[in-house]
Amino acid sequence: MMEEKYPFHAIEPKWQKYWDDTGAFRCDTQDVSRPKFYCLTMFPYPSGHMHVGHGRNYIMGDVITRYKKMMGYNVLSPMGWDSFGLPAENAAKKFNVHPHKWTIENIQEMKRQVRSWGVGYDWEREIATCHPDYYKWTQWVFLQAYKLGVAYQKEAPVNWCPLCTNLANEEVTADGRCDRCGRPVEKKNLKQWFFRITQYADRLLKDLDLLDGWPEKVRQMQANWIGKSEGAKVSFKVTETGDDCPVYTTRPDTIFGVTFMAIAPDNPLLLKLLPGSEKEAEVRAFIEKLANIPASERFSDATAKEGVFTGFHVTNPYNGDTDIELWVTNYVVSDSGTGIVMAVPTHDQRDWDFATKYGIAKKIVIQNAEKTLDVATMTAAYVDDGVLVNSGSFDGMANREAIKAIIADGTAKGYAEATTNFRIRDWNVARQRYWGAPIPIVHCPHCGAVPVPEDQLPVRLPDDVDYNGDQGNPLARHEGFVNTTCPKCGAPAKRETDTLAQWLCSCWYFLRYIDARNETAAFDKELADKWMPVDQYIGGVEHAVLHLLYSRFVVKILNDAGALDCVEPFKALFTQGMICKRCEKDDGKYVKGKLYKMSKSVGNVVSPDELIETYGADTVRLYTLFIGPPELDAEWQDAAVQGPYRFLCRLWKKAYDAKAIVPEQDVAVAIDALKPVERDLYRKLHQTLAGVTDSIEHGFRFNTAIAQLMELMNALDKAKIDASSSDAAKALLRETIVTVARMMAPITPHIAEEIWQAYGCTPAGVMNAGWPKVNEAALKEDSLQIILQVNGKMRGKMMVPAGISKTELETLALDSADVKRFTDGQTVAKVIVVPGKLVNIVVK
RNA sequence: GCCGGAGUGGUGGAAUCGGUAGACACGACGGACUUAAAAUCCGUUGCCGAUUUAAAGGCGCAGGGGUUCGAGUCCCCUCUCCGGCACCA
Numbered sequence: 001m002m003e004e005k006y007p008f009h010a011i012e013p014k015w016q017k018y019w020d021d022t023g024a025f026r027c028d029t030q031d032v033s034r035p036k037f038y039c040l041t042m043f044p045y046p047s048g049h050m051h052v053g054h055g056r057n058y059i060m061g062d063v064i065t066r067y068k069k070m071m072g073y074n075v076l077s078p079m080g081w082d083s084f085g086l087p088a089e090n091a092a093k094k095f096n097v098h099p100h101k102w103t104i105e106n107i108q109e110m111k112r113q114v115r116s117w118g119v120g121y122d123w124e125r126e127i128a129t130c131h132p133d134y135y136k137w138t139q140w141v142f143l144q145a146y147k148l149g150v151a152y153q154k155e156a157p158v159n160w161c162p163l164c165t166n167l168a169n170e171e172v173t174a175d176g177r178c179d180r181c182g183r184p185v186e187k188k189n190l191k192q193w194f195f196r197i198t199q200y201a202d203r204l205l206k207d208l209d210l211l212d213g214w215p216e217k218v219r220q221m222q223a224n225w226i227g228k229s230e231g232a233k234v235s236f237k238v239t240e241t242g243d244d245c246p247v248y249t250t251r252p253d254t255i256f257g258v259t260f261m262a263i264a265p266d267n268p269l270l271l272k273l274l275p276g277s278e279k280e281a282e283v284r285a286f287i288e289k290l291a292n293i294p295a296s297e298r299f300s301d302a303t304a305k306e307g308v309f310t311g312f313h314v315t316n317p318y319n320g321d322t323d324i325e326l327w328v329t330n331y332v333v334s335d336s337g338t339g340i341v342m343a344v345p346t347h348d349q350r351d352w353d354f355a356t357k358y359g360i361a362k363k364i365v366i367q368n369a370e371k372t373l374d375v376a377t378m379t380a381a382y383v384d385d386g387v388l389v390n391s392g393s394f395d396g397m398a399n400r401e402a403i404k405a406i407i408a409d410g411t412a413k414g415y416a417e418a419t420t421n422f423r424i425r426d427w428n429v430a431r432q433r434y435w436g437a438p439i440p441i442v443h444c445p446h447c448g449a450v451p452v453p454e455d456q457l458p459v460r461l462p463d464d465v466d467y468n469g470d471q472g473n474p475l476a477r478h479e480g481f482v483n484t485t486c487p488k489c490g491a492p493a494k495r496e497t498d499t500l501a502q503w504l505c506s507c508w509y510f511l512r513y514i515d516a517r518n519e520t521a522a523f524d525k526e527l528a529d530k531w532m533p534v535d536q537y538i539g540g541v542e543h544a545v546l547h548l549l550y551s552r553f554v555v556k557i558l559n560d561a562g563a564l565d566c567v568e569p570f571k572a573l574f575t576q577g578m579i580c581k582r583c584e585k586d587d588g589k590y591v592k593g594k595l596y597k598m599s600k601s602v603g604n605v606v607s608p609d610e611l612i613e614t615y616g617a618d619t620v621r622l623y624t625l626f627i628g629p630p631e632l633d634a635e636w637q638d639a640a641v642q643g644p645y646r647f648l649c650r651l652w653k654k655a656y657d658a659k660a661i662v663p664e665q666d667v668a669v670a671i672d673a674l675k676p677v678e679r680d681l682y683r684k685l686h687q688t689l690a691g692v693t694d695s696i697e698h699g700f701r702f703n704t705a706i707a708q709l710m711e712l713m714n715a716l717d718k719a720k721i722d723a724s725s726s727d728a729a730k731a732l733l734r735e736t737i738v739t740v741a742r743m744m745a746p747i748t749p750h751i752a753e754e755i756w757q758a759y760g761c762t763p764a765g766v767m768n769a770g771w772p773k774v775n776e777a778a779l780k781e782d783s784l785q786i787i788l789q790v791n792g793k794m795r796g797k798m799m800v801p802a803g804i805s806k807t808e809l810e811t812l813a814l815d816s817a818d819v820k821r822f823t824d825g826q827t828v829a830k831v832i833v834v835p836g837k838l839v840n841i842v843v844k
Numbered sequence: 845g846c847c848g849g850a851g852u853g854g855u856g857g858a859a860u861c862g863g864u865a866g867a868c869a870c871g872a873c874g875g876a877c878u879u880a881a882a883a884u885c886c887g888u889u890g891c892c893g894a895u896u897u898a899a900a901g902g903c904g905c906a907g908g909g910g911u912u913c914g915a916g917u918c919c920c921c922u923c924u925c926c927g928g929c930a931c932c933a
Contacts, residue, residue: 225928301931635855
């Protein structure tokens with residue numbers, strides 16, 4: 001029995017329970033009768049409550065999951081929690097609650113929210129990265145990397161945030177602040193665990209080509225991040241001492257134009273040359289000055305180039321020039337290349353600026369095609385292609401050719417080699433924090449760093465730590481944890497007290513879902529080979545570099561370890577846009593009326609709970625999907641939620657009213673018995689079906705899919721089918737309502753299920769009915785609308801029979817009154833006929 | 845600076861094979877129902893356009909040029925906004 005008023009309060013919990021009870025989203029990974037589809041939404045950090053912006057992510061994943069199920073796939077759609085990490089530890093300090101308790105409570109709350117949206121997951125595969133059954137295998141992943149020599153320890157300057165301890169490069173913002181808390185980041189020397197991502201840089205770059213299901217933007221961002229450049233390493237020598245002075249350059253073709261050498265203030269060669277040298281005091285003063293300027297400021301555009309001559313000279317191996325001055329400067333980046341740059345003022349703008357300021361010589365070595373370059377008249381560096389001059393035996397050579405020739409010559413003579421340079425640095429995976437997976441290493445006074453044997457995993461995180469201490473890692477203060485014996489020699493030893501970065505926990509979770517309850521392995525290889533890669537990954541673009549790059553990296557490690565066949569984890573990636581809302585306050589920091597992404601600090605957060613209470617989950621889903629193109633940011637407008645709500649109320653009322661007059665079962669529609677307006681509706685129904693399918697298949701354009709469904713409902717109103725209508729019309733009415741329910745099953749699943757059930761459709765559960773098929777007969781058009789143009793301007797329309805010939809169409813068009821008004825007294829020069837579309841008459 | 849994306853009514857956005865610009869929705873305005881309001885339903889809604897009504901017609905997709913019978917869509921130039929990388933040699 002259907003109620004008259006749209007009873008979302010009653011039907012939504014009912015159907016959510018039904019999906020649970022029937023295991024609608026449980027996935028049998030062994031099933032081979034259907035093709036697999038692994039649909040994954042990025043798992044959340046359990047930070048508290050979710051807002052409607054988070055919902056967009058899960059709702060889209062759910063629509064795809066349900067749609068793919070209806071298309072006949074065996075869909076794996078799991079959910080879990082990225083539950084290690086700093087916020088829990090900070091909350092623990094703030095509220096004096098154990099991080100574990102805080103995390104578990106947040107998970108419960110967020111799970112309730114996800115379920116209230118009607119999002120379906122295989123909850124039997126639920127994971128939490130802070131659970132020993134999970135982090136045991138995170139530790140295992142670390143050991144695989146260790147075995148391959150990918151994990152290693154080194155003393156290194158780390159990015160140190162006073163609150164969040166050490167950070168990966170990826171966690172430091174462009175202006176040198178902590179990505180998480182915004183505090184300025186300092187450099188601090190610590191012994192750290194690193195992963196050799198640099199060793200994989202080339203593969204990570206090259207395999208981006210395999211990812212044609214990824215947005216171009218994300219591939220570009222990763223390529224930028226990896227930052228590959230090709231050039232040469234050339235050994236200059238310090239003229240006075242004979243020390244090596246290697247440079248990296250991408251422009252070896254300009255090597256005969258080197259007029260000075262620029263070195264970074266903290267370069268080891270400089271520090272070696274300095275003691276007792278003539279200009280020591282002056283140079284040290286400059287180094288001191290730079291040390292007190294934060295990197296963000298030093299390397300900003302606005303900072304002028306500065307430098308001090310060191311008193312030393314270098315020798316260019318190509319032309320034997322011994323008088324090249326060595327300058328210490330503020331603009332050379334110390335950890336890029338060799339930290340020493342050969343400067344060619346005429347062909348590099350930065351070197352030009354510096355040489356101009358300090359009166360250093362400039363020498364042209366690449367001449368343009370017009371041969372107009374002259375140092376006396378040049379006002380900026382010439383960086384384009386040209387022909388070599390003043391370059392010894394290479395004169396006359398095109399510069400692109402010269403690059404290869406000069407490297408080859410230098411290589412033969414032993415002072416140059418072709419090299420590749422990467423921007424990316426090795427990944428610091430260690431954190432001096434409590435709430436993370438302990439690094440499974442024991443430090444033995446005799447054996448050094450010893451990996452914990454796999455059969456002794458997990459290395460458990462103790463519960464009883466004093467995380468309220470104000471200094472350093474609480475784990476290091478836990479005697480019971482720290483003191484152990486060496487797995488190799490049995491002597492007393494100390495555990496590593498650093499924990500693994502949250503990023504490492506979250507870069508392999510998609511593998512665990514496949515085999516989430518496996519107690520003897522991280523995952524079964526055969527099963528993983530069957531289910532990987534993830535067919536569709538969905539998440540925010542803010543993870544374009546960090547999480548997605550690390551995940552790709554770890555999959556390659558596991559592949560090298562023989563644990564996995566696949567080389568890329570995510571076949572297709574969809575990055576959904578953020579939900580923003582206009583700011584209502586004006587407090588200096590935020591501007592009233594400006595769009596900001598939803599956040600507590602802006603105060604523009606919309607909670608799903610009240611909306612679901614007022615309008616129901618289906619309305620929230622429908623509005624969230626209708627709000628705009630899914631890949632773009634969208635503006636949330638509270639008032640606009642009305643539209644989708646009205647639509648569902650209308651759909652419900654239509655279904656309710658129609659129930660009384662339609663046949664009890666599906667009946668084939670007798671096309672010939674339909675009135676024209678009904679015939680239009682039938683066509684529209686199947687056009688909509690084709691259109692909705694296309695919208696979902698091509699770029700998940702849910703917004704236009706929904707618009708088409710709205711149009712169909714408008715057409716249904718227009719057809720005015722009632723008790724007095726023909727049997728054919730009533731059969732059509734039933735088919736329309738039932739097909740709309742099926743098409744809406746992925747989008748607004750509760751109302752779809754309810755209508756499906758109320759209409760007595762089989763099989764039970766609308767998703768089990770599969771995706772409806774287009775009826776070609778319904779699509780057939782008897783007559784077509786033709787647009788009439790004169791000189792490309794629209795001047796009228798006319799209806800013509802569908803099968804009309806081109807000539808007939810042309811004659812009809814020329815005779816039409818709309819056209820004649822504009823062609824009378826003019827000469828028809830040309831007639832363009834686009835069959836089925838338009839006729840354009842060109843007159844003079 | 846390099847790379848990527850975007851610019852369409854009062855608003856969110858349609859139209860990506862060159863062929864009716866503004867679908868669909870919000871908001872606004874008018875009407876019906878109602879004692880009244882809400883809800884609902886029905887209209888109107890890009891701009892200019894006779895001092896009255898309606899029309900004719902013109903103008904309109906950041907700006908300028910081009911190709912074409914025809915351009916939001918293709919090509920060239922310019923501007924603005926968003927994102928990534930960046931004194932990376």
